[in-house]
Amino acid sequence: MRLLRQNPDGVEVVIHASNVDPGAAALSVCDVPATEPRHVGNAEYAEFALDFCRRNHIDVLIPPRRLTALAGRAADFAAIGTSLMCSPLAAVRTLTDKVATYESASAAGIPVPPWRAVNDAEGLYRAVAELSRTDEHLCIKPSGEYSAFGFRVLDDRPLTLATLLAAPQPIASVDAVAGALRRAAEQGDRIPELLVMPFLDGPEISIDCLSAPGGELLVGIPRSKQGRFRLLLDDPAPVAIAERLVRHFELAYLTNTQLRHRHGEPVLLEVNPRPSAGLFQTAFADVNLPWAAVRVLLQGDSGLRQPPRLGACLAVAEAVMEVAPRAVVPDPVPAPVIRTAESILAPVTHTPGALPVGVP
Template identity: 25%
Template structure:
């Protein structure tokens, strides 16, 4: 069997990562075996792999599942997008199988730091990186006090936004707007604007308060920097500047450099993503790092830089560091992309999938 790379369940980009790997090796004289697994029968993901597996739901069964799969298929590289903390806690047992493990980080401490947006901001600021000022809010009363204090500032300093201290996909993000109608957050939730009185009223009804982070709302634009990093060494990176429905693919500039510095400090390891947003002076400030591929990593392939393929080449020892860094720069060309709605036909043949194999 060819060298095997195993991509276990991810959060939103597993299909795009596999697709990027397949695209490169389809036109290459090198051949590999791609294994994909998921807890659910996600045929739109699993059908792209040479070997498809269903993962166990229980943490207790995961290590045995990994052990059996690695031994049976001769897996050389194992990649995970979910359960990073669990994998880091079991790194020694997994790597003892003779397989490399990529989780996005190299320790549980870095996962915890990336997950806590306030602590992350404080740590990056201490390292000299420009960050969005972030204040931890521990109660509705504290938030009400901060909003009242902010009301005395100049108009251009009154803009505030709030989101949970932990979380992904921008879940729970709201921008306070004193001009928003009481119903606007219900009739136009996609605007993410809410009157602070409405938000506070809802918050005060909660019995269990989850910490929030209060930040100024910045004018932007927002940047999303997708990277391939190996223990803090940035091998390849592409920045996406988001302006409305369009995203501009870049490989230079302050936001691009800030993203790389953040990944270096965090000792990121794998396909990761850093987000920044420009302040009113046009300078990027650090928002957060995701120790996993972003949902938009597939967009970066339109720049000519195939981050998933470079990752697979490095993990399987088919390309050295210098070659990968050179390819990541020489293959790049600026591009503008627009997200489109699409669907994938469901294949009932993959229902009740346990194991499916095809020739590579």
């Protein structure tokens, strides 16, 4: 939001933000807060978003969640005067499924880690037996878009005092995970597809990408993440991998590619067809990617004339800011009940005469 408000063109931006949680912090710092209804499918969610944009005269909609509901509906939004910032539906469907992502990326010659998809205890044991031959620690995580939820490092070693006294880690034994899967099956619970793969330790490299529709990478800013530190890498190698992925999936606007190293070589961790949560850090490269994306969407020109400034080392520290007191935000105009993930729907309006723009 800050980067859009502090855009280099000096355009006044009015930010509407919505969340299923009326107490979400983002609703305290946007200009016009709103709550999203819960519990819906994609069709109902898309109708909610269209109605929201129509009633609020939204110029640009930047959705960081529920992309499968909105991708492919650009013409519907354009008909009501809203520009939708989103990659193609085919890419969104593939990239919100890690199995499909790895299959497609591997077929395109992009290095991926070994993996196995499981959804029951027996499959888990088989996957662990097969992948353990590499003598690497293994991990398990949902194949769908769950952020860090559901991630566990698989570790059957006895608990040591040193481990007990160290910072807590997301660790679970293979038997404990297998037991959870068996109990879920016995209770008739839906079990999502899970990935078993090597645990790729070491710095993660996250490349924030801005691209034009059709998959032309305009700029990629890689940042190495380790603990509280971020290094804006002056290294073309990870950007080259991100460029191949952007072109392969024909990604548009703001997306993010994450890599890790295995045996000294970079491999794909995941591709997010949405802006990353750490996108604000790219401001230290002297670029305003959110505003550049809005310009690409509305004008076909990013406005970026200088290459990003790379090599900076950043420290991420906790900060405190004052926000408006928590209050109940009015519900949207009555509409079909809609199921949404806990995310911010980020549309934007503008004052008369100002360039329309949007924010996540």
